[in-house]
Amino acid sequence: MGVEAAFDDAIHAPTRLRLCAMLRPLGSADFGALAATLEVSDANLSKTIRNLAEIGYVSVAKHSSPERGDARRVTSVSLTPRGRAALDGHLAALRELARTAEAN
Amino acid sequence: MSHPPSDDSPDASAILDGLAADAERLADRVVTPSLWFYPVLAAAAALMVAAPAVEESGFSVMLLGLAGLAFALIAQEHHKRTGVTVRFGAAPKSVVLAAVVSAVLAGLLVTSFSLANAGLHSRVFATSMAAFLVTLVGSFLADRVHRAELRRGR
Numbered sequence: 001m002g003v004e005a006a007f008d009d010a011i012h013a014p015t016r017l018r019l020c021a022m023l024r025p026l027g028s029a030d031f032g033a034l035a036a037t038l039e040v041s042d043a044n045l046s047k048t049i050r051n052l053a054e055i056g057y058v059s060v061a062k063h064s065s066p067e068r069g070d071a072r073r074v075t076s077v078s079l080t081p082r083g084r085a086a087l088d089g090h091l092a093a094l095r096e097l098a099r100t101a102e103a104n
Numbered sequence: 105m106s107h108p109p110s111d112d113s114p115d116a117s118a119i120l121d122g123l124a125a126d127a128e129r130l131a132d133r134v135v136t137p138s139l140w141f142y143p144v145l146a147a148a149a150a151l152m153v154a155a156p157a158v159e160e161s162g163f164s165v166m167l168l169g170l171a172g173l174a175f176a177l178i179a180q181e182h183h184k185r186t187g188v189t190v191r192f193g194a195a196p197k198s199v200v201l202a203a204v205v206s207a208v209l210a211g212l213l214v215t216s217f218s219l220a221n222a223g224l225h226s227r228v229f230a231t232s233m234a235a236f237l238v239t240l241v242g243s244f245l246a247d248r249v250h251r252a253e254l255r256r257g258r
Binding site for chain 1: 187253
């Protein structure tokens, strides 16, 4: 069954799109792993996660980690079903645009 | 929601290429810790399958517990190093491969119990070695397949 193409402004900003696409094949990812893999600043990533969480595209969980020597908790982020549907529709729209541009 | 980008936004192909590059980086990151991972995992599986051969039942249960603890520690170490957890629905081929390895291990464990009950304790060594090899090769292959699936953005 194909995915319906649906361009989504809420997800089109580069860091938002890259974050959602990064989370797509994962159950969850720790904040540090995301910042390192996406090569974005902590502040930028933090703001992006907060914005996506507000619209229900990602969920955030904080948990303690035996690896940490201090009391801070590790933040892990996962894509929600709503976020996954939005991403899939948006990627389908981008592929359509790319095909159209290639044909012209 | 749902109007296409303006003319000054990056073209769709460039965006998709950028996402493909991110997927490559993710696959490189979710690399198994190092060469020790597969042998240690295989040794834990071999220990689990060998446990029924021990005639003292309390010690046998202790070995099964140790093997379980080893699996948990290996999984924790993997998460600590990669910082990610896998979503099973997103990586169907590697999950099927892991399920096949798990089913074979369960079969070998049942065989070990049967051999031990029949008094053929020494033959459990063969099932234990089989468990080692199946886990060594199976985990290596599942890892490679998983990384290939991540590269495709699955």
